[in-house]
Each structure stands twice: as C-alpha cells, then as structure tokens.
Amino acid sequence: MIDILLQPFAFEFFRNGFVAAVLAGALCGMLGVYIILRGMSYIGHGLAHAIFGGAVVSFVLQWNFYVGAGAWGFLAALLINQLARRTKVSADAAIGVVTTASFAIGVALISRYRRFTRSFDAALFGNVLGVTAGDVLVVLGVTLAITFLLLLFYKYLLFTTFDEPVARVYGVPTGWVDTLFALMLAAALIASLQILGVTLIAAALVIPAITARLLTDDFNHLMVLSTVLGALTGAGGMYLSYYVDVASGASIVILQATIFGVVLLYGTRRQREDVLEHTHF
Amino acid sequence: MEPLLELRNVTFGYGRVPVVRDIALHIHEGQFVAIVGPSGAGKTTVLKLVLGLLTPQQGERWCARSTLRIGYVPQIETVDWSFPVTVEQVVLMGAVRRAPFWPWARRDDREYARQILEQLGIGALRKRHIRDLSGGQQQRVFLARALMAKPDMLVLDEPTTGVDMQTAENILHLLADLNQQGMTILLTTHDLNTAAAHVPWIVCLNETIIAQGAPHEVFTEEILNRTYRADMMVIHHDGMLIVQQRPHPHTLHDILPDHVPGHPPDETQGGTA
Numbered sequence: 305m306i307d308i309l310l311q312p313f314a315f316e317f318f319r320n321g322f323v324a325a326v327l328a329g330a331l332c333g334m335l336g337v338y339i340i341l342r343g344m345s346y347i348g349h350g351l352a353h354a355i356f357g358g359a360v361v362s363f364v365l366q367w368n369f370y371v372g373a374g375a376w377g378f379l380a381a382l383l384i385n386q387l388a389r390r391t392k393v394s395a396d397a398a399i400g401v402v403t404t405a406s407f408a409i410g411v412a413l414i415s416r417y418r419r420f421t422r423s424f425d426a427a428l429f430g431n432v433l434g435v436t437a438g439d440v441l442v443v444l445g446v447t448l449a450i451t452f453l454l455l456l457f458y459k460y461l462l463f464t465t466f467d468e469p470v471a472r473v474y475g476v477p478t479g480w481v482d483t484l485f486a487l488m489l490a491a492a493l494i495a496s497l498q499i500l501g502v503t504l505i506a507a508a509l510v511i512p513a514i515t516a517r518l519l520t521d522d523f524n525h526l527m528v529l530s531t532v533l534g535a536l537t538g539a540g541g542m543y544l545s546y547y548v549d550v551a552s553g554a555s556i557v558i559l560q561a562t563i564f565g566v567v568l569l570y571g572t573r574r575q576r577e578d579v580l581e582h583t584h585f
Numbered sequence: 586m587e588p589l590l591e592l593r594n595v596t597f598g599y600g601r602v603p604v605v606r607d608i609a610l611h612i613h614e615g616q617f618v619a620i621v622g623p624s625g626a627g628k629t630t631v632l633k634l635v636l637g638l639l640t641p642q643q644g645e646r647w648c649a650r651s652t653l654r655i656g657y658v659p660q661i662e663t664v665d666w667s668f669p670v671t672v673e674q675v676v677l678m679g680a681v682r683r684a685p686f687w688p689w690a691r692r693d694d695r696e697y698a699r700q701i702l703e704q705l706g707i708g709a710l711r712k713r714h715i716r717d718l719s720g721g722q723q724q725r726v727f728l729a730r731a732l733m734a735k736p737d738m739l740v741l742d743e744p745t746t747g748v749d750m751q752t753a754e755n756i757l758h759l760l761a762d763l764n765q766q767g768m769t770i771l772l773t774t775h776d777l778n779t780a781a782a783h784v785p786w787i788v789c790l791n792e793t794i795i796a797q798g799a800p801h802e803v804f805t806e807e808i809l810n811r812t813y814r815a816d817m818m819v820i821h822h823d824g825m826l827i828v829q830q831r832p833h834p835h836t837l838h839d840i841l842p843d844h845v846p847g848h849p850p851d852e853t854q855g856g857t858a
C-alpha cells in the first residue's frame with residue numbers, strides 16, 4: 305500500500321502536480337464556500353472561460369500568461385459584478401454575456417492565428433505533465449495570499465455574503481469587498497487552470513463546498529471542511545490520474561462528485577431514519 | 586431642538602414615477618417613531634432613505650453627526666435562513682466596525698453579545714442555527730445584532746410582521762423599554778393597534794406624509810381613510826384606541842349561499858337543496 309502511495313513520487317512531474325493539485329483543491333474549496341453562499345455557482349465556469357480568452361490574447365500579444373490572463377479575468381469579474389449591481393441584468397445573465405463573449409474572443413483568435421505552438425487542450429482539460437516548479441510556486445503564493453486575505457477580511461466577507469445591504473448600513477465597504485473577492489477569484493482560477501482546466505474548474509469550486517454544506521450548519525466548520533475536502537480530493541485525484549491514466553482535472557472532479565453522491569445518499573438515509581425514529585406506528 | 590436625522594423634502598422613485606415624494610421627516614434624539622401605511626405606500630423606501638441606502642432624487646438627507654451609528658433590523662422575510670450561521674455569529678456581525686480584521690471576536694465583544702442575548706431572553710440559543718428559532722426569537726436575534734453595534738438609533742423594518750399577536754406585543758414592549766433607556770427608534774409597521782398602544786409618535790404615509798403626531802391625533806377616521814384609501818373606523822375603548830377597517834357589507838353567505846353551514850339556501854333565490 306505504501307509502495308502504491310510513494311511510487312509516483314519518483315517522478316518530478318507527479319511531485320509538482322501533486323503539490324499543485326492539493327493546493328489548488330484547497331484554494332477552490334475555500335473560495336467555493338463564498339461562491340455557493342452567494343448563489344454564484346456558475347461564476348467559476350464562466351470566469352474560467354473568460355480567462356481562456358485572456359490567455360489566448362496574452363499569447364497573441366506575447367504577454368506573460370499570468371499577467372495577461374489575470375488582468376483579463378479580474379476585469380471580467382468586475383464587469384459581471386457591476387452589471388449585476390448597477391443594471392437590470394441579473395448575475396447569471398451577466399456571467400453568461402461577459403464570459404462567453406470573452407471565450408469567443410479566444411476561439412476567434414485561435415481560428416484566425418493558426419500558428420499556435422502551445423497546446424490549449426491542457427488549458428481546457430488540465431494536464432499535470434505541464435506543471436513546472438515555477439507553476440507550483442505560483443499556486444503556493446496565490447494560496448498563501450488568499451488564505452491571508454480571507455482571514456484578514458473574514459468578518460467583512462461573511463457579513464457581505466450574508467446580507468449585503470445590511471452590511472453597508474453597519475459600515476462594511478461592500479463595494480471594496482466585492483472587488484477584493486473578484487480579484488481573489490481571478491487569481492485562484494488562473495493558478496488552478498493548469499491542473500484542473502477551464503472546463504472542470506467550476507466543479508472544483510462548487511463540489512467540495514456544497515458537499516461540506518450538506519455536513520454542517522456552522523460557517524467556520526464549513527470553511528475548514530470544504531478546504532480539507534478540496535485538498536484531499538486534489539491528492540486522491542492525482543493518484544487516480546496516475547494509475548488510471550486520465551486527465552488530472554477529470555480525475556479530481558470525478559472523485560469530488562463521488563464523495564458528494566455518497567454524502568448526499570448518507571444525508572437522505574439519515575433524514576429518512578430520523579423521520580422513522582420520530583414516527584410512532 | 587436640532588433633530589438627530591432629517592429627510593428634507595425628499596422625493597425618490599425607482600423609475601420616473603416617484604415612490605415617495607416631498608417627505609419631510611425629523612427624528613429627534615430619544616424619539617420613538619412608527620411609520621404606518623398600506624403595502625406599497627413607500628415605508629421601506631423611506632427607511633432606506635433614512636439609512637442612506639438610497640440617494641434622494643430631490644431634497645436631502647441630513648444627519649446631526651457625521652458618525653451617526655444606526656442599528657438596522659431588516660424585514661425577516663429578506664433573511665436567508667439557510668445561511669450557515671449560528672445566533673452568536675449573527676449577533677457578532679453587529680460589532681464588525683469595532684474590530685474589522687481577523688476572524689476572532691474580541692473578548693469584550695463576546696461578553697457584550699452574551700449580555701444582550703441574556704437581556705433579550707435568548708441567551709441559551711446562542712449556539713443554535715438561526716433557522717431553528719421561532720419568529721419572535723429570530724426578530725430578537727436581529728435586534729441583538731443591531732444593539733451590538735452600540736447604535737445612536739435603531740431602525741426596524743416591520744418588526745411585528747410574521748409573528749403572532751403576543752410576540753408582536755412583546756417586541757413592542759421591548760422596544761418601548763429601550764426607548765425609555767434613551768434609545769432613538771424608528772420603525773415601520775402594519776400593526777396599527779400595537780403601534781397605537783406603544784409608540785408615541787406616528788407618521789401616516791402613503792407616497793407622501795399624510796399626517797404625523799401622537800396616536801390620538803393621527804388615528805382619526807379622516808386621516809386613516811386618506812392613508813389607507815379604505816373605510817377605516819376608530820374605536821375608543823377603555824382608554825385604548827382600536828383601529829379596524831370597516832367590515833365589508835358582503836358576507837360569505839352573500840357570496841356562497843349554498844355552502845355556508847347553518848344557512849340553508851333561500852328557496853326563492855333558486856338554490857339547490
């Protein structure tokens with residue numbers, strides 16, 4: 305058993321990928337709590353697509369990937385926020401418009417400039433083979449920075465997520481809080497893109513948080529549980545990816561979805577048992 | 586005496602049509618004011634203007650202090666009851682400005698939250714999820730959060746909606762006690778009789794302020810008819826004011842003559858046995 309666990313670590317790509325997947329899983333788990341509680345589960349999916357557009361633009365303009373895609377993702381997140389807040393456009397419609405337009409720009413550029421040397425399959429579906437030590441450092445840096453910011457602004461984020469207009473009355477600068485959250489989300493998505501891929505990152509944001517939500521009614525426990533679930537499924541998904549030979553993003557999400565299914569079934573069964581226990585025939 | 590907060594001839598609308606117009610409202614320190622009016626009269630809009638959540642299209646909101654602290658209790662219907670927070674976590678949100686950074690509450694804030702919850706009679710519930718409380722207890726949790734902010738003024742939107750008569754009475758008693766201790770309070774309510782019994786200053790609103798004054802001054806049939814655009818009646822009984830919409834001349838028997846128990850159908854009107 306120990307051999308099964310240790311053997312993949314003989315390869316540098318696995319070591320890099322494993323650390324990156326654990327960190328990306330934890331990161332998505334942490335932010336996912338706020339995303340599900342804000343009722344914005346679709347934003348991860350949309351923003352990842354928007355960032356894909358930004359990545360293609362950075363490649364065409366020969367900018368640094370992290371700077372170009374990061375700025376693009378951040379602007380897209382802000383634009384969604386402002387559209388949803390200041391116009392009659394609802395949040396899900398704003399996400400749909402902004403992010404698909406951005407993705408379309410990426411697709412248009414790919415079809416226009418047919419001289420790409422870089423594989424965009426990896427960006428779409430995730431690929432640990434491409435994770436370098438530099439990428440691991442980026443994920444580590446982003447995870448530490450976001451953990452610090454989430455702790456520092458914990459009270460502001462909690463109050464704004466719970467009830468934004470009331471938080472404003474109590475002196476919380478909710479506009480800034482939303483901007484900060486958009487920035488953190490864009491940074492987390494870019495850092496996780498290589499591991500999880502554009503198409504699967506939304507699941508990594510939502511599934512650990514929603515699974516943890518089924519298990520607890522306490523916000524602090526929810527944060528911890530979702531982060532731990534994200535990290536553990538990141539690790540488990542990497543082993544699955546190695547031994548079953550599937551894309552890392554897919555294996556992580558399949559594992560998360562399986563755990564979600566088990567917890568859901570357990571919860572439903574427990575509810576039924578509670579009802580039976582309290583029913584006298 | 587200079588008011589604590591004032592709306593000076595304020596007009597506001599969400600589109601071109603004003604929801605409220607020409608609102609002149611003065612809230613003095615230590616005052617206890619209730620805004621009454623029918624649904625859609627603009628009560629919540631006036632509260633949001635008072636809170637500074639909406640900006641007047643005409644007129645201005647004026648505050649005596651630049652750092653006026655307001656404790657706001659929203660309508661409980663607007664709260665997300667499935668949100669994973671305990672009573673204590675909600676109450677501690679009220680202290681957000683005193684220690685804004687890091688997740689941990691200060692020891693004195695925790696102690697103050699415990700005292701407030703004890704005073705409001707829900708000290709034993711502080712570790713409970715907010716969904717697991719009765720309507721009256723839920724109102725008290727949000728009142729506790731407002732008090733946690735150590736406010737100069739309390740603003741409550743429909744604090745007696747969705748609770749039974751006894752709980753509504755208890756909430757108004759509690760607010761009257763807080764007002765006795767010097768707290769300035771502004772609330773909206775549909776419950777005219779409880780307001781008449783507990784609130785010394787009433788503002789009758791329907792798009793604009795119809796009248797304001799002590800309950801016995803404004804709870805007249807003429808003012809209430811204009812406010813509610815309905816046929817209201819005011820009964821003085823045992824030193825109390827009782828307000829009621831005049832019963833409609835139609836009874837259930839007029840509408841469903843065949844289906845009212847104890848009222849056999851009139852043969853002459855062609856009813857079936």
